[in-house]
Amino acid sequence: MVFPHLVLDDRRAKSNGTYPIVIRVTHNRRTAAFPVGISVKKEHWDEHNCTLLKSHPNYKSLHTAINNAYHKVQKSTEELLNNQQFTLKALKEKIRVQPVIEVEATKLLTFNEYANRLINDLYQNNKVGNAIVYQTAVNRLISFANFTELTFEQVNYRLLENFKNKLVSDGVKPNTVSNYFRTLRAIFNKAIKEKLVSRDAYYFTDIAFKPERTAKRSISKEAVIKFVNYSPETSKQECNAKDYFILSFSLIGISFTDLAYLKPSNIKAGRLVYKRRKTGRTYDIKLTTSAVAILKNFEDVTSGYLLPILPKAIKEDSLQAKNIILQWIKTTNKYLKKISGNLKIGKVTTYVARHTWATLAKRMGYSNELIAEAMGHQYGNRTTAIYLDDFEQHVIDNLNSAIQEFVTKANDSFLKVGR
Structure with a gap:
């Protein structure tokens, strides 16, 4: 035999x-x-x-x-x-x-090598924000592990648990820790799909987290009124900071990044039509009186954009563009902090405009579904959402108009934008 x-x-x-x-x-x-x-x-x-x-x-x-x-x-x-x-x-x-087909064992990529490949792919596809998030999480893990090359097998339960404990002991915020692990988990899931690592080597489900509820980052109606009544000093940066905040609030909390990329072609028949960089969702917002007035202040911008943030001929979504926008956000927040400090209305940043818009809409009695629709979020169960019709555009227009009026009752200063 x-x-x-x-x-x-x-x-x-x-x-x-x-x-x-x-x-x-x-x-x-x-x-x-x-x-x-x-x-x-x-x-x-x-x-x-x-x-x-x-x-x-x-x-x-x-x-x-x-x-x-x-x-x-x-x-x-x-x-x-x-x-x-x-x-x-x-x-x-x-x-x-009839030879046996020899299959060479795939070169075992280390965790470093595979993660860097994903990061490079993100950069190549102009997903700079995600690339930076991935790079930050990977750098923290590799630095902690103290290995020049970290294999997938070495990313085991003991390493991950010790890494989490070290981050916590270093005072890293729980949500930041959670974000690091969510990113590392995504890298492992991709590697598993590519058959580079066995699912048996996936230890993330064994790591417990207690994420914090995101702190409220909104200001009151009274604070908004104080803010828009504020007369900036001669500083151009302070004027710009105020305008950018009010413009974001007037346009349903548009992000600073999306503001930076707006072009004249995004304005169509009194409406702002743009695609959000983060999600790819298209927004169609009726321009408010204050938004029109602020944009008029920047009519002399020659870069091809509506606002003087990005230079002409910049490669959009590139690392250079990302860094320029981040620096502008840092500078804008610096002057927003100065304004809010003078007014004693609590911390104000570029992101507070978005939170404030949503919070005021909720306090005015509007439904979570309508607020989520206006902001481009999905509300409730994914399956249920399939059966819900989108709100008609005029309903969202009316919502935004009501919010703008809500903060200007008995006060028309909200329309007094500019220098």
């Missing part, structure tokens, strides 16, 4: 510490070995059952390749036996004519 069986040829290790898997066939006390074309480390081989262990990061793809190679040798052996022509020499000749 001839019986092919898989073995790990551990007589001599390769330079990377792996050993070749071969199919050994014995006949009349003579043995021949047929290489599969795959090499693995001893800890990934079950010697008793002669099989690859599921802990191998490329288990699925390599297991399939090994089985295919084994079945080809087994089939050739059976055909020769059935024809009473079997000899080891005949088997070698038959396999030489």
